[in-house]
Amino acid sequence: MNTYKKLLAATALAMLTGGLMAGGAAAKTLVFCSEAAPGGFDPALYTGGETLDATGQAVFNKLVEFKPGTSEVEPALADSWTISDDGLEYTFKLHPGVKFQTTSYFTPSRELNADDVVFSFERQKEGSPWAKYVDGASYEYFEGMDFPKLIKSVEKVDDLTVKVTLTKPNAPMLANLAMDFSSIVSKEYADKLMADGTPGKLNEQPVGTGPFQFVDYQLNTAIRYEANPDYYKGKVKLDSLIFAVTPDAAVRVQKLKAGECQLTIYPDPADVEGLKADTNLNVIQEEGLNVSTLAYNTTQAPFDKPEVRKALNQAIDKKAIVDAVYLGQGTPAINPIPPTMWSYNKSIKDDEYNPEAAKAALEKAGVKDLSMKIWAMPVARPYMPNGRRTAELIQSDFAKVGVKAEIVTFDWQEYLKQASDPKHDGAVIIGWTGDNGDPDNFLATLLSCQAVNTSNRAAWCNQEFTDLINKAAVVSDPAERTKLYEEAQVVFKREAPWATLAHSLVTTAMTKNVSGYVPSPLGVHNFASVDVAE
Amino acid sequence: MFRYIASRVLLLIPTFIGISFVAFIFIRLLPGDPVIALAGERGMTPERHQLLMDQFGFNRPIWEQYFSFLWGIFHGDFGTSIASKRPVLADFRALFPATLELSICAMLFAVIIGIPAGIFAAVKRGSIFDQLSMGIALVGYSMPIFWWGILLIILFAGILHWTPVSGRMDLIYFFKPTTGFMLIDSLISGGKGAFKSAVSHLILPTIVLGTIPLAVIARQTRSAMLEVLGEDYVRTARAKGLEPKRVIGVHALRNAMIPVITTIGLQMGLLMAGAILTETIFSWPGIGKWMIDAISRRDYVVVQGGLMLVALIVMVVNLIVDLLYAVINPRIRVK
Numbered sequence: 001m002n003t004y005k006k007l008l009a010a011t012a013l014a015m016l017t018g019g020l021m022a023g024g025a026a027a028k029t030l031v032f033c034s035e036a037a038p039g040g041f042d043p044a045l046y047t048g049g050e051t052l053d054a055t056g057q058a059v060f061n062k063l064v065e066f067k068p069g070t071s072e073v074e075p076a077l078a079d080s081w082t083i084s085d086d087g088l089e090y091t092f093k094l095h096p097g098v099k100f101q102t103t104s105y106f107t108p109s110r111e112l113n114a115d116d117v118v119f120s121f122e123r124q125k126e127g128s129p130w131a132k133y134v135d136g137a138s139y140e141y142f143e144g145m146d147f148p149k150l151i152k153s154v155e156k157v158d159d160l161t162v163k164v165t166l167t168k169p170n171a172p173m174l175a176n177l178a179m180d181f182s183s184i185v186s187k188e189y190a191d192k193l194m195a196d197g198t199p200g201k202l203n204e205q206p207v208g209t210g211p212f213q214f215v216d217y218q219l220n221t222a223i224r225y226e227a228n229p230d231y232y233k234g235k236v237k238l239d240s241l242i243f244a245v246t247p248d249a250a251v252r253v254q255k256l257k258a259g260e261c262q263l264t265i266y267p268d269p270a271d272v273e274g275l276k277a278d279t280n281l282n283v284i285q286e287e288g289l290n291v292s293t294l295a296y297n298t299t300q301a302p303f304d305k306p307e308v309r310k311a312l313n314q315a316i317d318k319k320a321i322v323d324a325v326y327l328g329q330g331t332p333a334i335n336p337i338p339p340t341m342w343s344y345n346k347s348i349k350d351d352e353y354n355p356e357a358a359k360a361a362l363e364k365a366g367v368k369d370l371s372m373k374i375w376a377m378p379v380a381r382p383y384m385p386n387g388r389r390t391a392e393l394i395q396s397d398f399a400k401v402g403v404k405a406e407i408v409t410f411d412w413q414e415y416l417k418q419a420s421d422p423k424h425d426g427a428v429i430i431g432w433t434g435d436n437g438d439p440d441n442f443l444a445t446l447l448s449c450q451a452v453n454t455s456n457r458a459a460w461c462n463q464e465f466t467d468l469i470n471k472a473a474v475v476s477d478p479a480e481r482t483k484l485y486e487e488a489q490v491v492f493k494r495e496a497p498w499a500t501l502a503h504s505l506v507t508t509a510m511t512k513n514v515s516g517y518v519p520s521p522l523g524v525h526n527f528a529s530v531d532v533a534e
Numbered sequence: 535m536f537r538y539i540a541s542r543v544l545l546l547i548p549t550f551i552g553i554s555f556v557a558f559i560f561i562r563l564l565p566g567d568p569v570i571a572l573a574g575e576r577g578m579t580p581e582r583h584q585l586l587m588d589q590f591g592f593n594r595p596i597w598e599q600y601f602s603f604l605w606g607i608f609h610g611d612f613g614t615s616i617a618s619k620r621p622v623l624a625d626f627r628a629l630f631p632a633t634l635e636l637s638i639c640a641m642l643f644a645v646i647i648g649i650p651a652g653i654f655a656a657v658k659r660g661s662i663f664d665q666l667s668m669g670i671a672l673v674g675y676s677m678p679i680f681w682w683g684i685l686l687i688i689l690f691a692g693i694l695h696w697t698p699v700s701g702r703m704d705l706i707y708f709f710k711p712t713t714g715f716m717l718i719d720s721l722i723s724g725g726k727g728a729f730k731s732a733v734s735h736l737i738l739p740t741i742v743l744g745t746i747p748l749a750v751i752a753r754q755t756r757s758a759m760l761e762v763l764g765e766d767y768v769r770t771a772r773a774k775g776l777e778p779k780r781v782i783g784v785h786a787l788r789n790a791m792i793p794v795i796t797t798i799g800l801q802m803g804l805l806m807a808g809a810i811l812t813e814t815i816f817s818w819p820g821i822g823k824w825m826i827d828a829i830s831r832r833d834y835v836v837v838q839g840g841l842m843l844v845a846l847i848v849m850v851v852n853l854i855v856d857l858l859y860a861v862i863n864p865r866i867r868v869k
Contacts, residue, residue: 031705143582200619250684251699251816254699258698
């Protein structure tokens with residue numbers, strides 16, 4: 001251990017055992033006002049963005065990662081990879097000389113190798129000793145992305161080569177491997193914890209290869225990190241990073257203005273103008289990789305008829321929704337995927353807002369005196385700031401074409417559960433933020449036959465659409481995939497299982513002395529490139 | 535006195551069983567379940583849902599789940615959170631001091647201002663002070679906590695910069711909690727300015743959380759004092775020529791305090807409800823926010839364990855209040 005490392009370890013130890021650190025001592029500190037406390041510190045166990053920010057983004061790396069500000073995959077811990085002709089074998093060459101973080105609670109004796117990669121995936125499988133290493137452990141992303149069925153094996157070829165074998169070709173695989181649940185954890189550390197009988201610490205004191213290393217977490221208050229001096233891409237510009245947990249959006253704005261934090265996310269749309277007007281702040285807005293929708297239950301009459309759904313779509317004034325609910329911070333949605341996503345079909349025209357035509361189309365379809373339910377989601381999400389208000393606007397739009405709509409709502413968990421049941425009554429306001437930037441993550445997840453009963457809230461099973469999507473998932477040629485997804489969007493628009501409502505802008509606000517922050521379209525927050533002027 | 539104490543302590547047993555049952559059943563009566571929350575918008579297949587419900591033991595007969603919950607409590611095991619995978623007791627221990635510290639400060643604020651204001655209003659009945667203070671009390675009682683909190687933050691933290699916006703301590707100070715009470719820990723830490731920072735962070739949440747109890751205590755003190763001041767023995771004391779300070783401070787106040795202490799005890803329990811909002815606004819890491827998050831995620835284990843722990847504490851506080859009655863009022867202990 002060199003002197004610097006000793007000093008660092010001693011500092012961290014002193015901090016952990018009751019020492020006091022004045023902020024001035026750490027030259028460059030960024031305080032990030034985060035919206036919620038992390039669930040824990042194992043990125044594979046959680047699906048919430050607040051946990052992924054605090055773990056996968058800060059502490060860990062993946063084999064491949066999303067290029068900052070995009071959803072394109074670039075090399076990370078793997079320098080390069082080859083894919084076999086049949087699309088079943090992915091062989092990754094690891095970056096040599098990557099060190100795991102040296103912390104007060106663990107000193108690695110070796111560098112990253114293939115064993116760590118194999119372990120990071122194997123541990124998430126049912127039956128592994130790590131499957132239940134803490135009470136209630138469940139690897140929801142691993143399950144949700146179908147990895148147990150999709151991955152046949154992850155094998156070590158040599159110390160710096162790993163082979164992933166699939167059971168069937170899967171084009172979104174690389175994007176999936178860039179997600180935070182695919183973070184590479186230290187096998188040496190995990191083995192030590194298991195031998196010590198304290199495996200649970202893997203979820204409390206993380207050890208990764210990422211830009212920041214964990215120092216301390218005060219429950220529901222603050223997470224402290226310091227720069228990883230051994231970071232394989234070179235030490236980041238910040239010396240330390242603090243997540244200040246601040247659940248209330250209005251309070252986050254006040255903290256930013258008072259200088260108690262330097263960067264915050266998800267302000268109320270109503271506060272954005274005030275933030276922009278503040279000369280001490282910079283506000284970045286960019287199109288989120290998201291969509292909000294009104295999903296008709298396509299198994300229920302009269303919503304089983306595409307002409308009825310299309311007629312209702314014509315009755316909805318989306319611009320009014322974007323103005324009133326998103327306060328202009330969004331765009332009306334035409335397709336089920338956002339315009340920033342590759343394969344977005346620009347040639348598709350939206351159903352024109354025309355109440356008269358809608359009324360006539362409903363009459364033609366034989367629909368008279370229709371009464372229906374609109375489900376208003378009870379929580380705000382980046383894709384939907386106010387479900388109730390949106391439902392009210394749609395209700396009044398529908399009234400203009402003679403459709404009587406009743407607004408219903410439930411507690412969020414119940415809402416999700418009931419909306420997944422194909423027997424639910426009416427049309428559901430819901431939405432989605434992309435996990436990995438692949439169209440499959442929207443189209444297959446939200447609209448395929450296999451997603452009926454889970455995330456396909458329209459319960460829409462159209463074989464033509466599903467065949468296109470499933471084919472696109474197995475071909476590897478990007479041009480061919482694009483063509484298939486474009487075709488699928490044509491089918492979607494023709495059949496109209498949803499009224500596509502809006503794509504929202506995602507807002508990040510920071511003090512003027514913060515530079516280098518690159519917002520991610522995927523809704524995660526990464527501070528590796530950030531600098532703070534003194 | 536011994537019989538009185540024994541009867542109060544024995545009463546705790548049926549109360550404990552009753553509360554454990556309510557704590558257990560309440561969250562299960564709400565629609566939804568804890569497993570669905572794990573997958574969010576993605577949802578999960580009915581098969582995986584069943585599998586996880588089995589693994590968590592939520593498909594076992596309800597009585598079996600209840601007895602295993604009780605068994606756990608008697609062994610000091612309050613379960614592990616489904617959402618965070620952390621033991622409920624450990625989280626409670628970490629978060630409860632924050633709620634307690636804030637509650638005590640809020641109650642002290644309410645008592646120190648509320649009781650003198652109530653006494654003074656009663657003694658000067660009908661005066662401008664009486665009408666003004668009782669008017670303010672009514673406004674304070676009716677004030678939505680959320681609005682009041684944001685208002686104070688914007689004024690005192692945002693515009694005047696007199697106090698910090700939220701949190702328990704300036705983030706430049708960093709020490710491991712010894713007691714969990716920031717006022718004490720900041721002193722122990724020896725950090726220059728740490729104690730001052732802890733105090734300044736407490737001011738706004740204390741005012742916000744203390745406003746309703748302050749209003750209630752002031753009004754209760756006033757009406758109790760008015761009632762007592764009209765009693766024969768007070769008139770007798772006055773007729774004997776005792777100085778007014780002594781009549782009010784000793785003869786009247788002591789008897790008027792009985793309903794006031796009851797009110798303080800009840801308000802201490804009710805502070806929990808206010809703490810949920812206050813903690814959310816001020817990013818205060820206490821059990822109010824923790825419980826409400828657990829309820830919305832249907833984290834059965836946290837809700838039942840957390841409620842039980844809160845109930846145990848409220849039971850102990852009530853016991854202390856009951857015993858205090860006996861100390862103050864000899865008639866109670868003789869009965």
